[in-house]
Amino acid sequence: MSIAEKNLLLDVKDLKVHFPIAAKSAWPWSKPTPLKAVDGVNIRLYEGETLGVVGESGCGKSTLARAVIGLVEATDGEVVWLGQDLTKLDEVKKRSKRKEIQMIFQDPLASLNPRMNIGDIIAEPLRTFYPELSKDEVKSRVQKMMTKVGLLPNVINRYPHEFSGGQCQRIGIARALILEPKLIICDEPVSALDVSIQAQVVNLLKELQTEMGLSLIFIAHDLSVVKHISDRVLVMYLGNAVELAEGNALFDEPRHPYTKALMSAVPIPDPDIERNKEIQLLEGDLPSPMNPPSGCVFRTRCPLASEECAKRKPELRGDDHHAVSCHKA
Ligand code: SF4
Numbered sequence: 001m002s003i004a005e006k007n008l009l010l011d012v013k014d015l016k017v018h019f020p021i022a023a024k025s026a027w028p029w030s031k032p033t034p035l036k037a038v039d040g041v042n043i044r045l046y047e048g049e050t051l052g053v054v055g056e057s058g059c060g061k062s063t064l065a066r067a068v069i070g071l072v073e074a075t076d077g078e079v080v081w082l083g084q085d086l087t088k089l090d091e092v093k094k095r096s097k098r099k100e101i102q103m104i105f106q107d108p109l110a111s112l113n114p115r116m117n118i119g120d121i122i123a124e125p126l127r128t129f130y131p132e133l134s135k136d137e138v139k140s141r142v143q144k145m146m147t148k149v150g151l152l153p154n155v156i157n158r159y160p161h162e163f164s165g166g167q168c169q170r171i172g173i174a175r176a177l178i179l180e181p182k183l184i185i186c187d188e189p190v191s192a193l194d195v196s197i198q199a200q201v202v203n204l205l206k207e208l209q210t211e212m213g214l215s216l217i218f219i220a221h222d223l224s225v226v227k228h229i230s231d232r233v234l235v236m237y238l239g240n241a242v243e244l245a246e247g248n249a250l251f252d253e254p255r256h257p258y259t260k261a262l263m264s265a266v267p268i269p270d271p272d273i274e275r276n277k278e279i280q281l282l283e284g285d286l287p288s289p290m291n292p293p294s295g296c297v298f299r300t301r302c303p304l305a306s307e308e309c310a311k312r313k314p315e316l317r318g319d320d321h322h323a324v325s326c327h328k329a
Contacts, residue, residue, distance in 0.1 A: 006046035009183060009215055010068065015041045015077035017060070017067050021290060036289045037063040039239035039297075040077070044320060045183070050209065050216040052230030052247070054223060054262065056286055060239040061219045065185045068217070069101050070094055099129050102176035106188040108168035112160040119156035122146065122174045129179060145174045148211075150204060166197035170204070177208065185217045190225060198222075202229055223266045227251055232320075235259045238297040239289055245322040255322075255329040257302050258282075296327070304328050 016039055020032035038060045045051050053061045066072045068079055070086060079086045086097060102125075105111035112121055122142045126133060133141075143153035149170040160168055169189060176184055186205065190198040202225060209216060220226050226233055226247075233250045235243040235258065243256040254260045261280040268274045284301045287293055295313050299305040308327055316325040 006048065008044060009047055009082060010043070010045040011078075011080040012041060012043045012064075012068065013078040013080065015064065015067060015079065016075045017063050017072055018075040033290050034075075036239045036292060038067060039289075039292070041236070041239075041241045042316060043234060043241065043244070045215055045217065047182075048209070048213055048215055049232065050218055050230045052226035052233040053217060053219045053236060054221070054226055054233060055236035057221075058238075058286055058289070059236040060289070061236050062187050063239075064236070065103070065187055065217060065219055069103055069185055070098065071103075099125070099179040100181050101183045101185065102179065102181040103185045103187060104169070104172050104176050104189045107192050108165055108172050108189075109160055111172055112168060114160055117157050117159055118146075118151075118163075118171050121160070121171060122178055125175065125179050141178065142174075145178050148208065149174045149177070164197075165193050166200060169193065169197075169201050173201075173204065173208070177212065180212065181214070183215045183217065185219075187219050188221065189218075191221060198225065205229065223251075223262065227266075235262065238287060238292055240297050241316050241325065242298065243324045244316065244318070244320075245324075249322055255324045256298075256326050257304055258298050259324075296325075298326075 017037045018034035019037060021035050041064055043051065053064065055061050063072060067074045074087050077087070081097060081101065084097070086094060089097065119139065119142050122145060123138050126138050126141060143156060146153050146156065151167065151170050151174065160171065163171065190201050193201060205216065206229060208214060216229070218226065218229055230247050232244060232246050234241055235250070235256065237258050243250065243254065243259045250259065251263055251266070254263045261282050264278065264280040268277060282301050287297070287300055293300050293310070295311050296302070296305070296309040299309040302309065312327070314325045314327050316323045318324055
């Protein structure tokens with residue numbers, strides 16, 4: 001099914017997340033400098049779709065995800081979920097919407113309460129949102145969900161430290177899915193796992209997505225994993241979206257100079273092509289989000305930068321299939 005035929009679930013409009021940081025030598029009356037973690041990002045997510053989000057550490061991908069789910073407050077912009085702007089809702093309404101959007105975290109063990117057994121960990125959201133459910137009903141739903149994610153129901157009374165990293169991530173997935181949400185935000189869910197376990201977890205997410213009709217926002221460093229799981233991919237740089245495209249188009253024909261550099265580093269399974277391919281190295285470091293370059297935020301590292309790039313910030317132009325933010329793309 002093409003994007004045009006799918007229902008729009010999430011419409012993020014010009015989202016900004018700025019954190020006020022006090023300068024060390026500031027005078028008492030000096031204003032804090034904003035750290036622009038996310039600086040005007042637009043994304044649309046459709047029913048049943050997986051949107052990959054990639055970029056260097058510090059590019060704002062995790063902050064973007066946290067702002068969508070409401071874990072950090074948006075400074076400006078809208079997060080429209082099924083027609084309602086979540087940033088404008090009061091706490092009670094926001095909370096009720098939260099059961100439709102759940103999150104899976106990077107460090108599976110650290111994200112689970114070590115003092116609770118896994119039955120209680122998975123059941124916690126159920127007890128919060130459906131306090132009227134009987135003990136037996138909760139237990140039965142938890143055991144069904146455990147089976148779904150590949151855990152044996154008879155380990156329900158064990159504690160997180162008794163499980164491997166991959167199993168802990170399955171527990172995290174079960175906890176996220178127990179409320180039957182429409183969207184799961186996966187914040188680097190496989191980066192802390194061994195490669196063989198990564199594949200199992202990614203395949204599990206794909207199976208559950210098909211079975212439960214889920215949409216996913218999948219944040220990762222590993223571009224091969226993102227390519228495998230995503231329908232479309234958003235590339236971020238210094239709090240800005242620089243390119244958005246369907247998976248194959250982005251990997252085969254990247255248009256933004258930053259995306260081209262990223263894609264040139266993806267290993268190719270053919271040893272001859274891999275040996276002879278040209279890797280485009282990026283010069284310099286990521287600038288500080290407290291003092292981003294004027295105009296295009298990528299211009300200090302861009303081999304194509306011109307005077308115009310310092311004066312005018314490029315907009316993300318295009319459509320849901322392919323959009324790019326560069327004066328020369
Ligand atoms: S707008 Fe200019 S600096 Fe920015 S990516 Fe394009 S060419 Fe490079």
